[in-house]
Amino acid sequence: MTKEEILRLDRRHVWHPCTQEKDHEALPPIPIARGDGAYLYDFDGKGYIDGVSSWWVNLFGHNHPRLNRALSKQAGKVAHHIFAGFTHEPAATLAARLCELAPPGLEKVFFTDNGSAAVEAALKMSFQYWRQTGQGEKTRFVSITEAYHGETLGALSVGGCGLYKDIYQPLLLDGFQVQGPDCFRCPYGCERESCNAECFAAMEEVVAEHHRQIAAVIIEPLIQCAAGMRIYPPIYLKKLRELCDRWRIHYIADEIAVGFGRTGRLFANEHAGVSPDLLCLSKGITGGYMPLSVVLTRQEMYDAFYDDYATLKAFLHSHSYSGNPLACALACEVLNIFTEEKILEKMVPKMAILASQKHRFEALPQVGEFRQLGLVGAIELVRDKVGKTPYPWQERRGYAVYRKALEKGALLRPLGNVVYFMPPLTIEKADLSRLVDIAYEAIVEVTAD
Numbered sequence: 001m002t003k004e005e006i007l008r009l010d011r012r013h014v015w016h017p018c019t020q021e022k023d024h025e026a027l028p029p030i031p032i033a034r035g036d037g038a039y040l041y042d043f044d045g046k047g048y049i050d051g052v053s054s055w056w057v058n059l060f061g062h063n064h065p066r067l068n069r070a071l072s073k074q075a076g077k078v079a080h081h082i083f084a085g086f087t088h089e090p091a092a093t094l095a096a097r098l099c100e101l102a103p104p105g106l107e108k109v110f111f112t113d114n115g116s117a118a119v120e121a122a123l124k125m126s127f128q129y130w131r132q133t134g135q136g137e138k139t140r141f142v143s144i145t146e147a148y149h150g151e152t153l154g155a156l157s158v159g160g161c162g163l164y165k166d167i168y169q170p171l172l173l174d175g176f177q178v179q180g181p182d183c184f185r186c187p188y189g190c191e192r193e194s195c196n197a198e199c200f201a202a203m204e205e206v207v208a209e210h211h212r213q214i215a216a217v218i219i220e221p222l223i224q225c226a227a228g229m230r231i232y233p234p235i236y237l238k239k240l241r242e243l244c245d246r247w248r249i250h251y252i253a254d255e256i257a258v259g260f261g262r263t264g265r266l267f268a269n270e271h272a273g274v275s276p277d278l279l280c281l282s283k284g285i286t287g288g289y290m291p292l293s294v295v296l297t298r299q300e301m302y303d304a305f306y307d308d309y310a311t312l313k314a315f316l317h318s319h320s321y322s323g324n325p326l327a328c329a330l331a332c333e334v335l336n337i338f339t340e341e342k343i344l345e346k347m348v349p350k351m352a353i354l355a356s357q358k359h360r361f362e363a364l365p366q367v368g369e370f371r372q373l374g375l376v377g378a379i380e381l382v383r384d385k386v387g388k389t390p391y392p393w394q395e396r397r398g399y400a401v402y403r404k405a406l407e408k409g410a411l412l413r414p415l416g417n418v419v420y421f422m423p424p425l426t427i428e429k430a431d432l433s434r435l436v437d438i439a440y441e442a443i444v445e446v447t448a449d
Contacts, residue, residue, distance in 0.1 A: 002043070003031050003043035003044070006031040007028055007029070007031060010031075011024070016029065030042050034063070035050075035061075035063050036061075036062055037061040037062065037063070037427075037431075038050055038061050038062075038423060038424050038427040038428065039061075039431075040054075040062065046409065047409060048411045049410045049427075049431055049435045049438070050411050051405075051421055051423050051435045051439070052411060052412060052420070052422050053422050053423060053424050055283075055413075056225070056257050056283050056422050057283045057284055057286075057288035058284075059260055059261065059284040059287045059288065059424060059425050060287050060288075061424040061426050061427070066333055066336075066337060067286075067287050067333055067334070070329050071326060071329070071330055074090065074326050074329035074330075075326060078325055079324075079326055080321065080324050080325060083111065083323035083324075084318065088323070090325050090329040090331075090332055091325070093328075094109075094328045094331050094335075095109035095294075097332065097335050098294065098296060101266060101335070102267060102275075103267060103269045103276065105275045105298055106275065106297060106298060107297075107302075108297050108298070108301070108302045110125075110294065110296075110317075111292070111294055111323040111328075112293045112294065112295065112317075112319055112322060113319045113322060113324070113327075114150075114282060114291050114293055115149075115254075115256035115257075115282035116150025116151055116152040117150075117152070117293055117319060118256065118280040118281065118293035119150050119154065119155040119218070119256075119280055120154045120317075121295050121317050122252045122295050122297075123154050123155075123216070123252070124154075125295065125297065126250045126277075127139060127215050128305070128315065129215075129250075129304045132304045132313050137212055137213060138214060138215040138249070139213065139215060140174065140176060140215060141157070141158050141175040141176070141214070141215055141216055141217070142175065142177075142203070142214055142216070142217040142218070143158040143159065143175065143177055143178070143217070143218050143219070144160060144177070144178050144181075144203070144219060144224075145160045145178070145179050146160045146161055146182075146224055146226075146228075147219070147220060147224060147227070148161050148164070148224070148225065148226030148227060149220075150256075153171055153172060156168055157172040157173035157174075157175060158173075158218050160180070161227060164226075176206050178202050179202040180199070180230075180232075181232035182199075182230060183195075183232055183233075183371075184230070184368065184380060186199070192233055193233070195235070196235060197232075197233060197236040197239055199236075200236055203217070203240065203243065204243060211248075211249060214247070214249045215250060216244075216250035216251065216252045216277070217240060217243075217250070217251055217252065218253075218254060219237075219240065219251075219252070219253065220255075220258065221253050221254075221255055221258060221267075221269050221271075221272070222234065222237070222258060222263055222272075222373060223257070223258050223376060225257045227415070228378065228380065228416060228418035229376060229415065229418055231371045231373050231376075231378070234272035234273075235272070236272075237269065238272050238274060240274075241272070241274040241275075241276075244277070250277040250278060251274075251277050251278075252276060252278045252280065253269055253280065254280045255279060255280060256280055256282040256283050257283055258376075259281045259283075259285075260281070260283075260334070260338075261338065261343060261374070261375075262374050262375060262376055262425075264344070264373065265344070266338070277298055278297045279296040279297070280293065280294075280295055281293060281294050281295075281296070282294075286327050286330040287330060287333075287334045287337075290326055290330055291327065292324065292328065292331060343426070347374070349429060350427065350429060350432055351372075353429060353432050353433060353436070354372050354375065354377040354421065354432070354436070357377065357436055357440075358370045358372070360440065361440065361443075364440075364443065364444065364447070365447075366382060366443070366447035367379055367385075367443070368380045368382035375421075375422070375423065375425060376420065376421065376422050377421040378418050379418065379419045379443065380417060380418050381397050381398070381419065381447065382417070397417055397446055398414030398416055398417055398418065398419060400446040401414055401419050401439070401442045401446050402414055404441075404442035404446055405438050405442045408438045408442065410434075410435050410438040410439070412438075412439060412442070419439055419442075419443060421435065421436070421439070423435060
């Protein structure tokens with residue numbers, strides 16, 4: 001098909017995600033012909049550095065030869081089979097390796113097929129655990145403001161981004177929303193690098209008052225991604241683990257976006273030296289090749305569901321593609337690549353490139369903060385630097401940066417007024433530097449007034 005034919009059919013029949021389709025009248029979607037490493041190429045041969053890993057999933061870039069081979073090899077055996085009453089080598093191997101690599105104490109793996117589904121499963125596990133252990137009053141969940149845990153109704157219920165959540169409020173579960181950390185605009189006047197998570201007081205207050213009703217606290221460890229890459233210190237997670245232990249409630253860690261090396265360690269909880277009770281993983285787990293997600297949990301959780309059939313304690317949660325062999329084979333190869341190609345070690349100089357940009361970006365009059373953790377970096381645009389006043393959302397400054405960056409050969413998909421980097425972990429240093437330069441140039445042009 002030609003580019004024009006694709007666009008004609010797309011315009012007639014396709015409804016794109018997270019998109020106001022009317023925007024495509026001025027900027028039609030770009031048909032992609034192929035991918036290679038950190039680049040996507042359109043039908044005219046123009047390359048775009050994939051600065052956001054195509055929604056945070058492409059850990060090792062596009063068209064990766066080892067992942068191609070793993071997919072082809074497994075497809076020659078079996079592409080899919082029912083996972084209830086059956087099993088296969090890739091799933092068993094993946095589960096064992098994840099339990100070995102994850103924070104201590106996580107010994108069981110439940111397979112689902114996308115991030116929202118993993119969150120839904122974790123919420124249901126926690127709820128049912130308490131019912132089956134004689135504490136059925138624990139039915140509510142705690143989350144923090146600006147949280148994002150997915151867009152199915154249960155996941156939205158524990159979210160805090162009004163843009164996604166507000167319209168569906170009448171359909172959602174009733175939980176507790178606690179003021180979360182906002183280190184850029186800290187109400188305590190503290191610094192991210194030296195604080196004692198004074199903002200955690202809000203969580204302590206709610207949990208202390210309502211712990212008898214609370215099943216679990218769910219949180220994105222260290223980076224609230226959809227909220228604008230809000231980065232907060234590990235001490236917050238240490239305090240959360242202690243609080244959950246004190247009041248006997250579950251800690252659900254949503255590492256769907258930040259797991260698998262994004263923060264510089266395999267899992268974000270490692271920075272705090274803590275283990276959650278339930279760990280949700282997805283996105284990069286297959287290197288961006290296929291949908292897959294998992295929930296890791298403790299033996300104690302598993303045991304609460306283990307009984308004779310007549311007790312009706314089984315976890316009756318299923319997806320048609322649970323434990324898909326193709327996806328599991330890819331995930332096993334992702335873990336092989338991490339180990340054999342020393343991905344985390346090779347990230348160190350790239351992380352240094354990002355860190356070196358702080359002063360450069362913060363010297364711009366319309367940049368309030370440059371923040372970074374691992375290979376994730378974020379630039380927050382502001383109308384007034386002194387007061388940290390944001391641009392009105394109606395001005396769509398981030399969208400304007402996106403359009404400028406496309407012209408210059410980079411895919412950046414800002415979150416409101418926040419321009420961010422989350423490139424493939426294997427991006428070449430020269431390409432990372434070019435990506436940063438394009439973002440800088442685009443920001444300067446968009447904020448020139």
